[in-house]
Amino acid sequence: MEETNTTKVVQNEMMDRPVVEAGVLNFMRTGQADFPGPLKELEDYAHENRVPVIPHETAIFLDFLLDIKKPKRILEIGMAIGFSGSLMVYGHEDRTLDTIDRYDKMIAAAKENFEKLGVADRVTIHEGDAKDVLPTLTDQYDFALLDSAKAKYFDFFPLIMDRLQVGGVLMIDDIFQGGTVFHELETIPKRVRKIHKKLNLLLDEVVKHPNLKTSILPLGDGVLLVEKLDDTDFSYLLEKNF
Numbered sequence: 001m002e003e004t005n006t007t008k009v010v011q012n013e014m015m016d017r018p019v020v021e022a023g024v025l026n027f028m029r030t031g032q033a034d035f036p037g038p039l040k041e042l043e044d045y046a047h048e049n050r051v052p053v054i055p056h057e058t059a060i061f062l063d064f065l066l067d068i069k070k071p072k073r074i075l076e077i078g079m080a081i082g083f084s085g086s087l088m089v090y091g092h093e094d095r096t097l098d099t100i101d102r103y104d105k106m107i108a109a110a111k112e113n114f115e116k117l118g119v120a121d122r123v124t125i126h127e128g129d130a131k132d133v134l135p136t137l138t139d140q141y142d143f144a145l146l147d148s149a150k151a152k153y154f155d156f157f158p159l160i161m162d163r164l165q166v167g168g169v170l171m172i173d174d175i176f177q178g179g180t181v182f183h184e185l186e187t188i189p190k191r192v193r194k195i196h197k198k199l200n201l202l203l204d205e206v207v208k209h210p211n212l213k214t215s216i217l218p219l220g221d222g223v224l225l226v227e228k229l230d231d232t233d234f235s236y237l238l239e240k241n242f
């Protein structure tokens with residue numbers, strides 16, 4: 001794929017602020033197995049062009065988790081150029097993906113990549129803001145990946161839970177803000193305070209919720225796994241919003 005301005009997006013400051021020791025991180029990023037040819041090419045392209053895709057250690061974990069979970073219907077919020085989306089369906093003919101993005105340049109690149117990887121017939125791209133798209137979805141999913149703008153994770157959470165089957169798992173990427181998510185609000189730069197507040201709200205409401213099973217992993221900038229245990233309606237969280 002040729003490099004374009006489209007895919008060379010503004011650097012995500014958290015991409016370079018891992019939450020584990022540098023040597024450990026280096027091993028997790030370079031010492032683990034590579035993905036098969038076309039997936040590796042796409043991952044390499046993303047890294048070379050600073051497209052903010054899930055880091056290698058998170059991708060390895062996601063691939064492993066899905067081998068165990070064996071989802072059939074997957075929802076993704078935050079597609080970018082289609083790396084994580086391709087990873088979740090490539091080589092798995094029994095899986096389909098509904099994926100959402102609002103950035104036309106990313107959408108164009110993702111379409112090209114899904115075609116190239118031969119998965120386009122099992123991928124439905126929903127173009128638009130997830131806040132508008134999520135309420136229109138009618139299918140039920142057994143796995144979801146949330147990897148979009150972090151200030152909106154809390155807002156999207158009830159909408160995603162509504163579309164997840166009981167027993168379904170939601171994986172949320174980038175929850176630690178390079179570890180600063182637990183720092184006092186006053187120490188956080190004003191431009192990222194909303195993200196800080198919303199991530200804290202999400203962690204407060206979700207991590208010990210009695211109707212959910214959760215686990216936090218220090219992969220990349222932090223991963224939160226959420227299993228939906230019953231039919232609890234999480235729309236009440238929307239009222240806690242600000």
Ligand SMILES: C[S@@+](CC[C@H](N)C(=O)[O-])C[C@H]1O[C@@H](n2cnc3c(N)ncnc32)[C@H](O)[C@@H]1O
Binds near residue numbers: 078129131147
């Ligand atoms: C971190 S990238 C996704 C990377 C992708 N999951 C991967 O690992 O290959 C985040 C993407 O989310 C999209 N995005 C952010 N906020 C969004 C929103 N509210 N609705 C739809 N897409 C959004 C951005 O356009 C961007 O392409």
